[in-house]
Amino acid sequence: MGYLIKLVKMARPYWKYLIVSGISMLAITALNLLGPWLVRDLTGIITNISKYPNAKRMIINISLILILSYILRIVFQFLNSYLSHYAAWNLVAHVRTLVYSKLQQLSFGYFVDKQTGQLMSRVVNDTANFEVLIAHAVPDLFTNSLIILGVACILFIINPVLAALSLIPIPFLVLSGTVFAKKILPNFREAQKALADLNADLQDNLSGIREIQIFNKQEKELLKIKEKIYRHINALLSALKLSAVFHPTVSFLSSVGTVIVVSVGGLMALSGKVPVQDIVGFILYLSMFYQPVTQLSQVIENVQQALAGAERVFEILQTESEIKEKENAQKLKNVQGKITFENVSFSYNPEVQVLKNISFEIQPGQMVAFVGPTGVGKTTIMYLLNRFYDPDSGVIKIDDIDIKDVTLKSLHDNISMVMQDVFLFNGTVAQNIAYGKEDATMDEIIQAAKIACAHDFIQNLPQGYDTVIGERGVKLSGGQKQRLAIARAVLKNAPILILDEATSSVDTETEKEIQEAINNLAGTRTILIIAHRLTTVKKADKIIVLKDGEIVEMGTHEELFAKKGLYYHLCSVQLIDENDSLIREV
Structure with a gap:
């Protein structure tokens, strides 16, 4: 009920449509109740025609009222059906928007153990069940309740004894419905989870289809997907098995009530006690x-399926982001580019500390390189500067302002970043650069x-800057994608530029061109570089070795090379002599 109440509150903008739909349902119910009463009157006229001198006129009037009721029922059925669906699908769109918006607000840490396909399933599949709930299950429950109440009143008016007898199966129907609801919900939960897992694996496999073909893993991946498909199907079949038991049970109990009334009522009619x-x-x-009692099983099934999806949707909506803005957070303005780390420590999990008491200061316009073996925390420093995560301890400042005191939007507006794993959108070259x-x-x-040395290869593409590059830039080489990412960061023109292995996928000649372009940017903004290929960092104002x-x-390249410490060792591995000339890379 809690999820149902939340959904009803979310549907507030569409209440006017639901109200009109509800009024239409009331009208339909009234018209449905009118039909049998008119047939009862007609039967009384025909069986006692001598008592009605104007019987012909009465029969014609009853016929006219019936046809009018049928016409009105068509109108109200249209209003009920369309407006309830209009409200329901708009609610689905609203919730999908809320879920996606919430996902965008959550910190990097939330996505570490989540698969893209699972999250997509929650945004698309789980929310789709709300339409069934709002447009079908709830209206049906409301309508059926009205019909049961209305018919019960009429039955007691007609004959209290027969009406009381007709209620005998009701306790058994309610009991079976309660048991059914408790049994079926876990199956729908499992079905929704299985569908999310299936979507996750499909998304992974379609993204990695080339690797699957290269390593000849088609059969293995097919078996894995097949297993997930049947896990989803089996969960649904378990729920449908319960439905297959419940539906006939409800029909049988309803039939028992009808048999009781027909037999007792028939005997009473023979004895003249009932007309x-x-x-x-x-x-x-x-x-x-x-009829509405027998439909209870379908209503319960729809409600349980919708609530199973609602649990998964509200789990996202109720998730708190690990990164939160202060209520009075200020905008970061007129950034010069000074960066300060003061005793910063950080760990992704308590067992392994990634950064330990990191302190350094970067002046505006400096080019600073971060080097060291893989996994020492270089990229993590850049994540912390962007506030993708918050440090366990210590302070990070830009222009002597703690980044926790500024809005996330203004922080990200002032930082451009080219990540090692470049992501491009399925659009044109120009759209990706201008993102x-x-x-x-x-x-x-x-x-x-041109600054990113991408102009020449772009001109050689079929449609130049209007060339569609495919999902994740699949039509481009690794080096081409990286140069587009650099162009995108350059165009943003933020006062702080981060290059995380930005030249790792380019050849030596292109690397020199990009390095020259980066050198041209030196002094115009603060540049932070992460690189394993040390030729990229030789001209940095400061090199930080982790x-x-x-x-x-x-220190500088010359200072660190002279110390013959870790940096010297890294240079030696790549065979760079103290005169900075590259002999070869290993």
Whole structure:
């Protein structure tokens, strides 16, 4: 009920449509109740025609009222059906928007153990069940309740004894419905989870289809997907098995009630205790009385399926982001680019500390490189600067302002980042470059591409800057994707530029061109570089060397090379002599 109440509150903008739909349902119910009563009156006229001198006129009037009721029922059925669906699908769209918006607000830590396909399933599949709940289950429950109440009143008006007898199966129907609801919900939960797992594996496999083919894993992956498909199907079949038992049980109990009324009512009619028209009317109303009761199973099934999805949707909506803005957070303005880390420590999990007491200061316009073996925390420093995570201890400042005191939007507006794992959207080259600056002119896009040494290869593409590059830039080489990412970061023109292995996928000649472009940017903004290929960092104003999450050396290339410490060792591995000439890379 808690989830149902939350959904009803979310549907507040569409209440007017639901109210009109509800009024239409009331009208439909009233019209449905009118039909059997008119048939009862008609039966009374025909069986006692001598008592009605104007019987012909009465029959014609009853016929006219019936046809009018049928016409009105069509109108109200249209209003009920369309408006309830209109409200329901708009609610689905609203909730999907809320869930996606919430996902965008959650910190990086939330996505570490989540699969994209699972989250997509919650946004699309689980929310779709709300339409069934709002447009079908709840209206059906409301309508059926009205019909049961209305018919019960009429039955007692016609004959209290027969009405009391017709209620005998009701306790058994309620009991079976309660048991059914408790049994079926776990099956729908499992079905929703299995569907999410299936979507997750499909998304992974379609993204990695080339690797599957290269390593000849088609059969293995097919078996894995097949297993997930049948896990989902079996969970649904378990729920349907319960439905297959419950539906006939409800029908049988309803039939027992009808048998009781027919037998007792027939005997009462024979003895003259009940008029024939009352028996006819009673039987007609009795079918209306048990019909909504028999539909209870389908309503319960729809409700349980929707609530199983609601649990998974509200789990996201109720998740608190690990990264929170202060209520009075200020905007980061007129950034010069000074960066300060003061005794910063961080761990992704309590067992392993990634950074230990990291302290350094970068002046505006400096180019600073971070080097060291893989896994020492270089990229983590960049994540902390962007506030993708918060440090366990210590303070991070930009222009002497704690980044926890500023809005996340203004923080990210002032930082451009080219990550090692480049992500490009399925759009044109120009759209991807201009992603960080929506109002960019074509001249600005081309200039950024030239700085990133991407202009020449873009011109050779089939449609130049209007070439669609495919999902994740699948139509481009690794080096081409990285240069587009650099162009995108350059065009954003933020005062802080982060290059995380930005030249790792380019050849030596292109690397030199990009390095020259980066050198041209030196002094115009603060540049932070992470690189394993040390030729990229030789001209940095400062090089920070990390080992086991700690800063072990800091200085210029010449200073660190002369110390013959870890940096010297890293250079020696790549065979760079003290005159800075590259002999070869290993």
